[in-house]
Amino acid sequence: MALIVQKFGGTSVGSIERIKNVAARVRRTRDAGHQVVVVVSAMSGETNRLVKLAYEIDPEPVSREYDALLASGEQVSTALLALALNKMGAPARSLLAHQIGLRTDRVWSRARIESIGSSVLMAALERGETPVVAGFQGIDAEGNITTLGRGGSDTTGVALAAALNADVCEIYTDVDGIYTADPNIVKRASKIARISYDEMLELASLGAKVLQTRSVEFGMKYGVPIHVRSSFDESEGSWVVPEDATMEQVVVRAVTYDKNDARISIIGVRDQPGVAARVFDLLSEAEIIVDMIVQNSSHDDSKTDLTFTVPKADVIEAQRLMERVAKDLGADSVRAATNISKVSVVGVGMRSHSGVAAKMFKVLSSAGVNIQMIATSEIKISIVIDEAYTELAVRVLHEAFGLDAAPA
Amino acid sequence: MALIVQKFGGTSVGSIERIKNVAARVRRTRDAGHQVVVVVSAMSGETNRLVKLAYEIDPEPVSREYDALLASGEQVSTALLALALNKMGAPARSLLAHQIGLRTDRVWSRARIESIGSSVLMAALERGETPVVAGFQGIDAEGNITTLGRGGSDTTGVALAAALNADVCEIYTDVDGIYTADPNIVKRASKIARISYDEMLELASLGAKVLQTRSVEFGMKYGVPIHVRSSFDESEGSWVVPEDATMEQVVVRAVTYDKNDARISIIGVRDQPGVAARVFDLLSEAEIIVDMIVQNSSHDDSKTDLTFTVPKADVIEAQRLMERVAKDLGADSVRAATNISKVSVVGVGMRSHSGVAAKMFKVLSSAGVNIQMIATSEIKISIVIDEAYTELAVRVLHEAFGLDAAPA
Numbered sequence: 001m002a003l004i005v006q007k008f009g010g011t012s013v014g015s016i017e018r019i020k021n022v023a024a025r026v027r028r029t030r031d032a033g034h035q036v037v038v039v040v041s042a043m044s045g046e047t048n049r050l051v052k053l054a055y056e057i058d059p060e061p062v063s064r065e066y067d068a069l070l071a072s073g074e075q076v077s078t079a080l081l082a083l084a085l086n087k088m089g090a091p092a093r094s095l096l097a098h099q100i101g102l103r104t105d106r107v108w109s110r111a112r113i114e115s116i117g118s119s120v121l122m123a124a125l126e127r128g129e130t131p132v133v134a135g136f137q138g139i140d141a142e143g144n145i146t147t148l149g150r151g152g153s154d155t156t157g158v159a160l161a162a163a164l165n166a167d168v169c170e171i172y173t174d175v176d177g178i179y180t181a182d183p184n185i186v187k188r189a190s191k192i193a194r195i196s197y198d199e200m201l202e203l204a205s206l207g208a209k210v211l212q213t214r215s216v217e218f219g220m221k222y223g224v225p226i227h228v229r230s231s232f233d234e235s236e237g238s239w240v241v242p243e244d245a246t247m248e249q250v251v252v253r254a255v256t257y258d259k260n261d262a263r264i265s266i267i268g269v270r271d272q273p274g275v276a277a278r279v280f281d282l283l284s285e286a287e288i289i290v291d292m293i294v295q296n297s298s299h300d301d302s303k304t305d306l307t308f309t310v311p312k313a314d315v316i317e318a319q320r321l322m323e324r325v326a327k328d329l330g331a332d333s334v335r336a337a338t339n340i341s342k343v344s345v346v347g348v349g350m351r352s353h354s355g356v357a358a359k360m361f362k363v364l365s366s367a368g369v370n371i372q373m374i375a376t377s378e379i380k381i382s383i384v385i386d387e388a389y390t391e392l393a394v395r396v397l398h399e400a401f402g403l404d405a406a407p408a
Numbered sequence: 409m410a411l412i413v414q415k416f417g418g419t420s421v422g423s424i425e426r427i428k429n430v431a432a433r434v435r436r437t438r439d440a441g442h443q444v445v446v447v448v449s450a451m452s453g454e455t456n457r458l459v460k461l462a463y464e465i466d467p468e469p470v471s472r473e474y475d476a477l478l479a480s481g482e483q484v485s486t487a488l489l490a491l492a493l494n495k496m497g498a499p500a501r502s503l504l505a506h507q508i509g510l511r512t513d514r515v516w517s518r519a520r521i522e523s524i525g526s527s528v529l530m531a532a533l534e535r536g537e538t539p540v541v542a543g544f545q546g547i548d549a550e551g552n553i554t555t556l557g558r559g560g561s562d563t564t565g566v567a568l569a570a571a572l573n574a575d576v577c578e579i580y581t582d583v584d585g586i587y588t589a590d591p592n593i594v595k596r597a598s599k600i601a602r603i604s605y606d607e608m609l610e611l612a613s614l615g616a617k618v619l620q621t622r623s624v625e626f627g628m629k630y631g632v633p634i635h636v637r638s639s640f641d642e643s644e645g646s647w648v649v650p651e652d653a654t655m656e657q658v659v660v661r662a663v664t665y666d667k668n669d670a671r672i673s674i675i676g677v678r679d680q681p682g683v684a685a686r687v688f689d690l691l692s693e694a695e696i697i698v699d700m701i702v703q704n705s706s707h708d709d710s711k712t713d714l715t716f717t718v719p720k721a722d723v724i725e726a727q728r729l730m731e732r733v734a735k736d737l738g739a740d741s742v743r744a745a746t747n748i749s750k751v752s753v754v755g756v757g758m759r760s761h762s763g764v765a766a767k768m769f770k771v772l773s774s775a776g777v778n779i780q781m782i783a784t785s786e787i788k789i790s791i792v793i794d795e796a797y798t799e800l801a802v803r804v805l806h807e808a809f810g811l812d813a814a815p816a
Binding site (some may be wrong): 016019020050053054056057058061062064065066068069071072075076078079080082083084086087093094096098099143144145 | 428461462465466469470472473474477479480483484486490491492495500501502504506551552
């Protein structure tokens with residue numbers, strides 16, 4: 001008997017028919033002798049509907065109320081799934097964040113889980129009930145409702161698996177696993193059977209939408225195996241697991257892209273200590289997450305350009321902040337560009353293989369793709385390019401690094 | 409400066425435009441120097457949408473999950489109204505039952521409020537914030553979500569007014585007050601300026617949908633003046649207040665009807681002690697509320713017919729229970745009828761005026777309406793008739809008791 005956390009995304013519970021299918025799957029897992037804790041997202045479309053309502057009232061909605069609003073979607077889906085399970089003779093109860101004590105900090109709309117009470121869940125399991133837990137939501141120390149950001153239900157699932165010491169967290173989604181590239185762009189992309197937490201963390205950070213970054217962090221920290229698989233069939237999906245020796249044999253595991261960032265350049269700032277600190281302190285105080293940072297060499301020994309990327313959603317705010325600080329720093333101007341994308345290659349094999357960057361730049365150059373920014377880590381190389389070249393860049397890199405599957 | 413509880417029904421918050429209107433009204437009350445606590449129902453249509461989803465899964469949904477599902481509607485409307493108030497510069501925060509400690513018993517779908525914590529609300533008011541409280545919902549001692557039944561938000565409003573010792577509870581609705589009869593049926597029905605708690609309690613129990621019965625009970629118990637008024641204009645509505653000397657001068661305050669009951673007859677039960685106790689114990693255990701009860705005289709000194717009414721929603725269950733007990737009691741048969749309605753006249757003036765019943769029966773007889781059952785209290789007379797005659801009966805009674813307004 002295993003203890004299994006099964007997380008179902010919005011598409012998987014997007015209609016009554018699909019909710020019944022999910023209930024049937026949970027039921028089968030129970031019948032096979034396992035204990036199951038279910039985590040669900042809001043029905044697909046519901047969160048967007050709520051966002052739209054909020055924006056009709058205020059394009060910059062108050063965070064506390066925005067989070068309370070969005071969290072209502074999971075109250076609906078958990079109750080419906082619990083109804084469906086009970087109808088099938090499998091005792092189940094919906095549980096919201098305040099009912100299990102899923103505590104977070106108070107960073108509205110992207111709160112971090114601080115602790116999870118396991119007693120209510122364990123008591124339910126001992127009574128033979130299946131807890132159906134609301135993903136995406138939490139409560140802060142004062143009982144305010146918080147949300148974990150898009151994809152936050154993944155993190156709820158893995159965090160619950162960690163808290164309950166579960167054997168696996170299964171992430172059911174509308175794709176059947178993690179691919180070497182977005183199959184919508186690369187026809188010969190193939191499913192990855194096993195991927196390390198480190199690689200998955202890079203992929204998730206770099207725009208692969210299949211898992212929320214924090215869920216992978218939780219998995220890595222607590223050693224929870226994550227099985228990403230389809231909610232529409234029984235096929236084996238992709239396992240996110242600790243790295244092993246065979247994994248380094250593959251140089252590049254996957255190619256990914258992200259169109260959600262924007263670029264901001266501060267032109268001609270004084271090249272002296274404290275400038276960068278001032279800039280990034282300000283962004284940090286505004287809770288704007290900066291991704292890539294590049295400081296160009298000085299024009300004339302006294303001035304330099306500082307370029308960085310931020311989420312597109314924050315670009316107006318970031319530009320406003322930079323224009324304020326630019327005057328103080330005597331900078332010439334602030335420029336923002338939203339027509340960019342980030343393309344990355346990821347693989348733990350890069351640690352033991354040299355020349356990956358050189359090969360990447362050569363391949364892109366041959367394809368006529370201009371590189372605007374570069375960032376590297378031990379296991380990934382990311383470049384910023386003109387958004388229009390995204391698909392082309394992904395395709396040529398996928399082929400060049402030997403990821404194209406044999407033709408069917 | 410007064411402390412005012414303003415409760416807005418589903419129609420009043422049925423669209424973003426209407427939510428903005430409600431926010432503007434709350435804002436005006438604040439600007440006039442008052443403290444306001446707002447209570448809202450789910451947006452109109454939302455509860456029905458959720459009910460439909462539940463029934464697609466299970467025509468007899470598990471109560472705990474059904475309540476959790478329905479309570480989500482108020483989470484949406486409170487957050488949206490709080491967003492709108494903040495947008496207008498009036499600080500506000502949505503508060504759910506678990507956040508203010510609105511505790512109920514665990515009678516799912518018609519829970520009773522046991523206690524309300526006032527500290528969170530008072531703290532918000534002291535900070536200058538307007539609390540926007542979710543109507544209709546509560547939590548039981550274990551933190552399960554309960555609901556108070558249709559119209560439960562009225563009770564939330566009046567109970568909050570009582571807990572906070574507010575000066576008035578304003579019930580905003582899509583009608584502009586309480587009428588002497590349903591204006592859809594009686595063209596010359598008129599708005600009642602002041603009505604006693606006792607009269608309103610009878611009207612609410614008898615099918616007038618403008619206030620939930622329990623809200624009137626709370627108002628009476630704690631002496632909270634209730635002002636029922638339109639959410640679409642500023643006109644004075646109807647006040648529900650303690651009885652005063654002038655009220656007895658009117659014999660009949662209003663005529664009302666209710667088509668939601670069904671009749672069950674147990675034919676030929678033994679006319680001996682314990683029979684009725686057995687029958688009504690069984691219904692009570694099943695939490696079926698019995699309204700009128702009539703026991704006919706014996707056929708032949710040993711057998712009698714027992715007739716009573718129950719909500720239409722419970723008639724199948726009640727009939728099933730009665731058929732079980734009928735065998736034990738040696739009864740001949742059980743009959744159920746759903747094509748009935750209850751028509752009532754209400755007025756504290758009946759205490760000091762005789763002949764009201766006689767007049768009522770004569771008027772109905774003249775109109776050719778056959779009376780199936782009769783029940784009376786100190787201030788009301790109710791009769792059960794064939795449903796088809798409902799509107800006719802209401803009209804002739806309204807006219808006969810002098811309630812028709814002068815032609816415009």
